[in-house]
Amino acid sequence: MMQKQRVKGQRESVFNNEVVSRFELYNSLFLTLPFYKIKDTGTLLPLFIKYCEDGVNKHETPSHIINTFFKKYTQTNANKEVIDLLFRFIQYIERQVVLFDAVEDASFNKLNADDEHNALLGYLKKGNDSKALTEKIEKLIKDFSLRLVLTAHPTQFYPGSVLSIITDLTSAIKINDISTIHLLLQQLGKTPFFNKKSPTPVDEALSLAWYLENVFYFAAANIQSEIDKSLNDYNIESKKIIELGFWPGGDRDGNPNVHADSTIQVSKMLRQILYRCYYRDFRNLKRRITFRGVEEPIAIVQDVLYKNAFDPNIEMENISDDLIEKLTEIKSTLIDHHDGLFADLATDLIRKVELYGSHFASLDIRQDSRVLRDVHAYCRKSKPIISLFPENYDGLSEKEKIATLSFKSAKVIYTEDRNSLIDDTLQTIAEVKQIQESNGELACHRFIISNCQQASDILQLMELFLWNGWEEGNLTMDFVPLFETVHDLADAGKIMETLYSHPFYKKHLKSRGNKQDIMLGFSDSTKDGGYLMANWSIFNAKVALTETANKHNIQLAFFDGRGGPPSRGGGKTHRFYASMGKEIANKNIQLTIQGQTISSQYGSIDSAEFNIEQLINAGISAGMKEKHNILLxxxxxxxxxxxxxxxxxxxxxxxxxxxxxxxxxxxxxxxxxxxxxxxxxxxxxxxxxxxxxxxxxxxxxxxxxxxxxxxxxxxxxxxxxxxxxxxxxxxxxxxxxxxxxxxxxxxxxxxxxxxxxxxxxxxxxxxxxxxxxxxxxxxxxxxxxxxxxxxxxxxxxxxxxxYPVEKRSIAVREKIVLPLVLIQHYALEQLQNELSDEEKQSYEKLAIRTVYGVVNAGRNLA
Known part of the structure; x- marks a missing residue:
């Protein structure tokens, strides 16, 4: 206990010295930078912050605080001038949040050094003299995996240009390069923080792909490298542990702007970005390998990578196996004839190709069950399907519906007009096969059914695949039910029992290795039943679903739809996984990474490696325990x-x-x-x-x-x-x-x-x-x-x-954005009054702009 307290005290001291003090130093520099048209913004802002703090302590209204401040410290009285200065305050504060992010990220390794621990290596050391323990570790590694899925949920506010500045600013702060910091702060001051129009789904995908290219590509490979080394040292065969998933362009639940062509564009984009990463690494490899004996494979690999990275007209196919073969040939030559010189570079690239294939991240398709029911109903009106269903099919009981389903492959002839949602679903089902052919099966192999309320929701979707270009023996798709509300979570076990007992679904699962993914939604369950009921409902659902899967000898993986804040499944997520008992399937950890959680926890290679390692440690630790979960x-x-x-x-x-x-x-x-x-x-x-x-x-x-x-x-x-x-x-x-x-x-x-x-x-x-x-x-x-x-x-x-460091970080961040909160409430107060259209628009813009900084500072507020 004393040791833990000492470590906490040391971390808090490091935080104050490395983060708070440096932020105050660079912030003083930052406040001297002028913004367009406003000379005194940097001078007035500290006064405004203090005035806001005092006003809140006195429980004054935002209008009183702001109006009194302007009367006391400025000559500004006109509404337009007040709003203009408030906008400048917002600009400064938004960038102060970025500065604090960068300072905190620069100190990440110092703040988290005591938390880093390779759980796998720890167990391997313990098992060195225990054959039984070593065998248990081997079995655990064989079954274990971690899938991180990036989603396009609308709480990620930093555009790519700002993310790049944060990355460079963090690097400069690490070495206290004042000159570069000064230049980057000036660049930050002139860089827009938001788009003038809403992004398309493809725009969102491109924005999130920044993290794949600049963070996950390296971080996941580095973690896999550590795992390979640890297992190799103990003569245990390694396996791919980390998988990446992607929702932008594939998630159309409630988003009418996602279409089949969006899905195709995103799959192509992911492939091209990945091959550019491979090509970048290969250029570094080629620069080092200047020996004889590898000229031919080097030339072949370079040509293949270059065309796949930069030629938009190339015929796309999954070439990852061929690529690994050629790279392995190069590596073998280096080992056999050149003393293994630079073989580690070849090994690193091989590892990345094994991890990311030709797809980079698996593109999940998601749609609401109500839409899918409509699509099924539309198809039932067409030949030859129409003859297989009674007219009153929709009025049948669940049991009667399932008994009616025939699962026959058919070429459906559509004659009736269809709405955009139906059209998108049918096109997407057909085009998933094209994505698998060009990027590999792992590129797009899961269809998630939101608001899943009955077994027929899944079985009917499988029929849709069979009616639209897929064959029973080659249905290379996993169908993932998503249970969200408190009621649906309670019924989840019964629904899966029906599916596992169904002959067609049972046969399909066998073809997929008897593996079943089930998604559980924290966000909607919280909105439906509150924080504690949501967590407890999901716990009970996991217990029931695990018991059902074990009964049918199914390897179950829970895919947790976790948002940033605790109310949406966020917070200290790895502790949830570490606390699982054997009564809950936990060999395959899958979770969404959403909103500002992406930038706050996976915004740099250091933080991404740390958080990936924490989740793997949690899974390994839980897998090694035999302890019964006392909550049962x-x-x-x-x-x-x-x-x-x-x-x-x-x-x-x-x-x-x-x-x-x-x-x-x-x-x-x-x-x-x-x-x-x-x-x-x-x-x-x-x-x-x-x-x-x-x-x-x-x-x-x-x-x-x-x-x-x-x-x-x-x-x-x-x-x-x-x-x-x-x-x-x-x-x-x-x-x-x-x-x-x-x-x-x-x-x-x-x-x-x-x-x-x-x-x-x-x-x-x-x-x-x-x-x-x-x-x-x-x-x-x-x-x-x-x-x-x-x-x-x-x-x-x-x-x-x-958690003294996190507590202190929250306190500093809340202090930074307090003026934003008050400006927002001030604007909302004004909107209650009779206003001209121009005034109303100005106050709306003022309120909207404050949202960005408040959410970014909170890091997991939305």
Whole structure:
């Protein structure tokens, strides 16, 4: 314990010296840089920040704080001039966030040195004298994998140009290159932070591909290299551990802007970018290999890589095996005739080709089950399919529907007109085969069914494949159900039991190695049932689904749809995986990397390697344990069942409050999020219709609460649930559960992280609002209750006491963006008044611009 405290103290000291002090130094330099038309912005900003802090402490309204500041410190009175200066403040603060990111990233290795630990190597050392342990490790490695899937969810605000500046700025800060830092800060000041129009799905893919090309390409290969070396030292055969996935261009759920041609374009783009990476590495290899005996294979490889990287007219095919063969030939010549000189460079490139093939990252296709049902209904009207189904098919029971399905391959003749969604689905099904032929099967082999509610949702989709160019014996696709709501999670086990027992699906799974991926959504389950119920529902679903899979001898992999914030499955995610017992399938860790989590956790090679290693360590550690998960013991399970129910009731009661949605619409920028030009995806389903909570995307829902600095989805109901257990005399049992269950402890720790990014003092003036005052007090009371109960449970005096560095980082970031929060609320206040169209547009733009910096600073707020 003393050692841990000492390490925490050392890390906190390093953070203060390396991050806070350096940020203050470079920030003082930054504030002297002039912006267009505003000479005194850098001088006024520190005064404005202090004025904001004092005003919030006094619970003053944003309008009072800002208006008083302008009267006291400026000669500016006209609305246009006030708005203009506020925009300049926003520009500065946005870039201060970037500067802080860069300073923190530059110190990453120093801050995390004590956390790095190769779990695999540790177990190998222990097993050196134990044959049984070594065999267990071999079996674990044979089965284990980690898949990271980049998604195009609209909370990634940094464009590629800014990401490049952050990368260069981080490098300069590492060596305290003041001259370069000064130049980069000037470049940063002149570089736009946002697009003038919303990106297309292909634009989004290109933006995210920056991370594949500049970070993951190197980081994943470096980690794989360490694994290969560790296993080789103990004479254990290595295998590919890391896989990459990709959603932009393939995820069309609720996004009418994604079309079949988008999917094809993105698959081609990923392939070309990958071959450019290979070509770049090969040029370095060729520069070193100047010996005789390898001229022919060198020339062949160079020609192949160059054409695939730069010739847009080349006939695309999966050439990865041929490439590996030629590179292996070069490596063998180096070993046999040149003392192995530079063979390591050849090994490195071979490893990368083995990891990324011709596809770089697997492109997942995702669509909502309701759309897929419509497509199936459309196809049933066409020859020869029409004769196979009764007219009342849609009215049949689930059992009767499944009995009607015939799974016959057929060439369907479509005669009726079809809408864009139906057309896109049918085109995509046909074109996936083309992608597999050009980039390899792994390039696109999963179809994810959102809102999956019954077994027929999957079986009907399989029929669609058989009717549109695919054959039963060659259906090289994996069909992945996505269970999201609390209700669907509860039914998931029964649905999979039906599928595993179905003759056709059983046969298909056998052809796919008896492997089944199941996606579980944290975001919608939180929006549906609150933080604790979402986590507990997913835990129970995983237990039930694992039991069902084991019964049918299926190798199950859970694909977790995790967002950035704890309310959407984020936070200390690796701790969830490390805490799994043997009752939950955990040999294949799969999770989405979304929004600003991509830049904050995987924005540099150092941070990406660290976080990939943490997830692998979690999987290896959990796989080596035989410990039973205590949450399945009757006492502990009953406690969590009751707590989840109480938390659920509290959250649902809040959701049903008549002021719930109008409060969000009035006081947060929710209604303006659709005008933010960062995503091709609409803020809500059924866009154009009146806002309904069920149509609102979980990301927008969580983002709105985070902008209010209330983070309701990340804690609401926790205080009520804990207090009820305390009042019932079960407190000692709850404390024991917290101390003994890593899973429950992680739920609590992540909840405290959410609350650390909340600040009800910013909105304390709402308490005086005639219409919404009592509603705000209800939210605040639950926050204070949750805070008190969580601290009591953990035995702490402050939130995130266990994570002093993260806590300090959050505090600095929140201080930086406090003015943005107040400017946003000020703009929203003004929008409640009678305004001209020009004034309304100006205040809307002002509110919208603040969202960028607040989310970027939070790193996992949306």
């Amino acid at each position: 013991d009757p006492v502990h399970k009953n406690l969590l069942d009751v707590m989840a129910e109480h938390s659920y009731n509290a959250f649902v009661s809040l959701r049903k409050h008549p002021l719930f949605l109008s409060y969000l619409e009035k006081f947060s920028p929710l209604s303006l999020l659709s005008k933010i030009t960062i995503s091709s995806r609409p803020v809500k389903r059924n866009s154009g219709e009146k806002l309904k909570l069920e149509d609102l995307r979980a990301i927008s829902f969580v983002t709105a609460w985070s902008q209010l600095k209330q983070n309701i989805p990340g804690f609401y109901g926790m205080g009520t649930a804990l207090k009820n257990q305390k009042d019932a005399g079960n407190w000692d049992d709850i404390v024991k559960t917290y101390q003994e269950s890593g899973y429950f402890k992680t739920i609590i720790d992540n909840c405290m992280m959410s609350m650390s990014k909340s600040d009800f003092s910013v909105t304390a003036h709402f308490a005086k609002d005639k219409e919404y005052g009592d509603f705000w007090k209800m939210l605040h009371d639950e926050f204070e209750l949750s805070k008190a109960m969580l601290l009591k449970l953990a035995g702490h005096e402050t939130l995130m006491e266990n």
